[in-house]
Amino acid sequence: MSKILIIEDDTFLRELMKRKTQEAGFEVIESVDGESGVKAAKEQKPDLVLLDLILPGVNGFEVLAALKEDVATSDIPVLILSNLGQQEDIDKAMRLGAADFMIKAHFTPNEIVEKAKQILK
Amino acid sequence: MDAKNNFSKRKEKELEEDTIVLEMAIKNFWEILPIPVCTTSPTFIILETGKGFDVLFGYVKNELAGESLKEMAFDGDNFKKILDKLFQQRKISNIEATLQNKKGEKISVLVSAIAQEDKRGEVFSYLFSFVDVTLIKETERKLQEQIKDSMRNAQELTESKKALMNILEDVEKERKKAELERDKTLALIHNFADGLLFFEKGKLTLFNPQAAKTFAMNRSFKRNQSVAALSENAKLKPLVELLQNSHFKAFRQELRLAENLILEVSSIEVPQEDGEKGVMVVLHDVTREKFVEKMKTDFVTIAAHQLRTPLSAIKWTLSMLLSTSGLGAEQQDFVNKAYASNERIINLVNDLLNVTKIEEGKFISELEKTDMASVIRQAINDMKNLAAAKNLKTEFLTSSGVPLANIDKDKILLAVGNLLENAIRYTRDGQITLELGFDKEKEELVFSITDTGIGIPKDQQERVFSRFFRAPNALKVETEGSGLGLYIVKNIIEAHGGRIWFKSEPDKGSTFYFAIPR
Numbered sequence: 001m002s003k004i005l006i007i008e009d010d011t012f013l014r015e016l017m018k019r020k021t022q023e024a025g026f027e028v029i030e031s032v033d034g035e036s037g038v039k040a041a042k043e044q045k046p047d048l049v050l051l052d053l054i055l056p057g058v059n060g061f062e063v064l065a066a067l068k069e070d071v072a073t074s075d076i077p078v079l080i081l082s083n084l085g086q087q088e089d090i091d092k093a094m095r096l097g098a099a100d101f102m103i104k105a106h107f108t109p110n111e112i113v114e115k116a117k118q119i120l121k
Numbered sequence: 122m123d124a125k126n127n128f129s130k131r132k133e134k135e136l137e138e139d140t141i142v143l144e145m146a147i148k149n150f151w152e153i154l155p156i157p158v159c160t161t162s163p164t165f166i167i168l169e170t171g172k173g174f175d176v177l178f179g180y181v182k183n184e185l186a187g188e189s190l191k192e193m194a195f196d197g198d199n200f201k202k203i204l205d206k207l208f209q210q211r212k213i214s215n216i217e218a219t220l221q222n223k224k225g226e227k228i229s230v231l232v233s234a235i236a237q238e239d240k241r242g243e244v245f246s247y248l249f250s251f252v253d254v255t256l257i258k259e260t261e262r263k264l265q266e267q268i269k270d271s272m273r274n275a276q277e278l279t280e281s282k283k284a285l286m287n288i289l290e291d292v293e294k295e296r297k298k299a300e301l302e303r304d305k306t307l308a309l310i311h312n313f314a315d316g317l318l319f320f321e322k323g324k325l326t327l328f329n330p331q332a333a334k335t336f337a338m339n340r341s342f343k344r345n346q347s348v349a350a351l352s353e354n355a356k357l358k359p360l361v362e363l364l365q366n367s368h369f370k371a372f373r374q375e376l377r378l379a380e381n382l383i384l385e386v387s388s389i390e391v392p393q394e395d396g397e398k399g400v401m402v403v404l405h406d407v408t409r410e411k412f413v414e415k416m417k418t419d420f421v422t423i424a425a426h427q428l429r430t431p432l433s434a435i436k437w438t439l440s441m442l443l444s445t446s447g448l449g450a451e452q453q454d455f456v457n458k459a460y461a462s463n464e465r466i467i468n469l470v471n472d473l474l475n476v477t478k479i480e481e482g483k484f485i486s487e488l489e490k491t492d493m494a495s496v497i498r499q500a501i502n503d504m505k506n507l508a509a510a511k512n513l514k515t516e517f518l519t520s521s522g523v524p525l526a527n528i529d530k531d532k533i534l535l536a537v538g539n540l541l542e543n544a545i546r547y548t549r550d551g552q553i554t555l556e557l558g559f560d561k562e563k564e565e566l567v568f569s570i571t572d573t574g575i576g577i578p579k580d581q582q583e584r585v586f587s588r589f590f591r592a593p594n595a596l597k598v599e600t601e602g603s604g605l606g607l608y609i610v611k612n613i614i615e616a617h618g619g620r621i622w623f624k625s626e627p628d629k630g631s632t633f634y635f636a637i638p639r
Contacts, residue, residue: 010430016437054426083429086422086478087486104433105467108440 002120003027005046007037007063008081009055013104017050017081020109021116034058038066041073048116051098053082053089061092068097077119081112157230157251163244165190165204177230177253179223190249195219195227203232207247211236215252229258316384316404320364322397323348335384335404360386364402375407383408414481421477428470435463465601472605475535476588479609485532485616490525493533493566494557500537501555508545508553515541519557524639526566528617536613539606540570540633546599548574551630565619565636576627585623586611594627610635 004026008014011032018028029044031037034055041049049067053060060082067073077099082089085103093101099119102112151158157174161167167185175182178193194200198219207213215231222228231252236244310317316332318325325346336356352361356378363376363386373387385405390398439460442448448456478484494517501515508515526533537555544553551573558567577585581592589604614621619637 010434012434013430013437016434016441020437020441083426083433084422085425085429086474091486103429105429105436105470109437110440110444 001025001027002047003029003044004116005029005031005037005040005044005049007031007034007040007049007055007060008052009033010052016109017112020113021050024113024117026116032056034060034063037063038073041067041076042070045073046076048120049076049078050081050112050116051078053080053084053093061096064093064096064098079112079116079119157253159185159190159249161190161247161249163236163246165247168246174251177222177228177251178220193220195221200232207234207236211238211244217254220251227255228253229255315406318402318404319391319399320348320402321393321399325351326399332404335382335406360384360402360404364388364400381408382406383411418477418481421474425470425474429467432463432467432470436460436467439463469603472603472609475609476605479612479616484612485529488527488529488617491528491530491533493523493526493528493568494519496528496530496534497537497555497557497568500534500541503534503538504541504545507542511545511548512550513545513548514552515555516552517555517557520559523557523559523566526637526639528637529613532613533617536610536635537568537570539610543606543633544570544572544574544631546602547595548572548630549598559639560636563636564639566639567634567636569632569634571630571632573630576629576631577623577625578627582623582625586621 002025004021006014006017006021006028008017008030009032014030014032018030021028029040029046031040035058037049037051037055038058040046051060051063055063058066060080064078064080067076067078074097078097080093080098080101081104082101083104085101085106090101100115102115107115151169151171154171155173155176156171157177158171159167159174160169167188167190170180170183170185172182174180175184178185191201191204200218200220203213203216203218206216212235214233216233218230218232220228220230231254232249233252234247234249237246237248239245310327310329313329313331316335317327317329318332319327325348326344328344336354348361348365351357352365359376359378363374367374367388371388371390373385376384376386378384383406385407387403387405389401389403391401393399439456442456443453443460475484497517497519501517504515541553541555553573554569554571556569556571559565560567575594575598577592578594581590584590585592586607588608590607591602591604595602611621614635614637617637619635621633621635623631623633625631
């Protein structure tokens, strides 16, 4: 069973994503901010990280950079799931090593799970 | 008696002898006297002329005896009147007259004459004396002419002087005017809110305090500094480089000198008298504008994020609801409609974000060689559900030989998608034809999309590409739509250096075209 880490500060969205991924058969770990997200990634070694960008404290870009800098976590694919979606944001995330960038409002949970599965293949 | 007689006879004889001697003396005088003299009868018939007279008038001795003196008057002279006066007054003295010599030449003289009277007071002859004043007269005439000439010259000089003064006055006036203009221009330059620099022949020839202030170099800015010397100053280097890269031709560009100093640099070529070109550089401080712009962008980004988050929550919830079984047909319908409404708001947010980006001039990212046909096919694929729901057939025609296009793929996809979505939304039945070709002459890829829809009323056609524009007939058919779609499409095409246009006939359909350089 693949392990997935959801780093998302919005409780409702996090709950929805958690339910959907669990339904899809993932084991789910949750973090509500960047700092705890990095910590969880290092400790629990998930197979995939779903990362929001606007987060309290350490933001998503910083989390992504931290994960990619650490050899222990640099191989974990990170799927950005954010409502930022300007070209600069996308470019920046991809440059930092994100597996893909999805704008939350443009995709349904089904589509996001499909993308996650595709990345894990 | 005899003695007395003898005495008297002797005396008489003596007198007679004396008279003869006297006459002889007079005769001799007459012969040698250089003064022109003559005697005439009471009727002015010349009796005798002296040597001086003959010399003056060019005659030989006594050649004129028996001639009338009156005849010697030069044509039209008043000599005869002088003689009349002499007749009356018996004496004249130094009266000007003009006589003629033998050759008929003019001789100016002063005439003096005296009548000789006998004991009874009868005039028996006149004695004339002449003074030749021809030379004096000639000299006088010449002098007078000279004086006249001088006067004329003086007059001319006075006039020239006057004319010169007038010219000087005009010049002075013009100079004052020019000075006034210069002062005005200088005042304008001096007080201009933007920095101004003027370059001539590779030198800085003029700058205003604002320009010096912009670079915080009130002291080190000097006139007639060469461009090379200016570029040694670190503060000025970016500007000098910008000017050099543009070859001092007209341009407008943004220049970020520091975090808190952004200039909009415009340069304008100014023709000079000698045919050379000077360059005026305007430094407009846009730091504040840029700051406000950034705040606006940040605000829009944050607002978009904040709007999208709850919209995402709704979208995800509804989508999960729809994927669970157990909803009745009516409930399913409601949820579907709620989902569609939510999608509309998400699209509106996207459009607003795009418009913000367009207005910042940062919408298009890097261009890549792309197969346009594949982009069009993707747009058709993205819209296939929408077309299928309305039973509309889409057809895509393309020919071989269409080269790759240098485009921002995502934005062209958005443009084609917007045009296709419009075609589908505003067509009730019929079909939609998309076509891609290549205009070899213009080296342009030409795309067209033709529908059999409601068309655009003639009086609304001008405004089709305006922001938030929606034609009244479009509003009736389709309540959805932000009115931003075509505005975005136009901006995408134009940002690619392309053109967009359309033909439309109400109730028959529309064709939208765009052409972009390969």
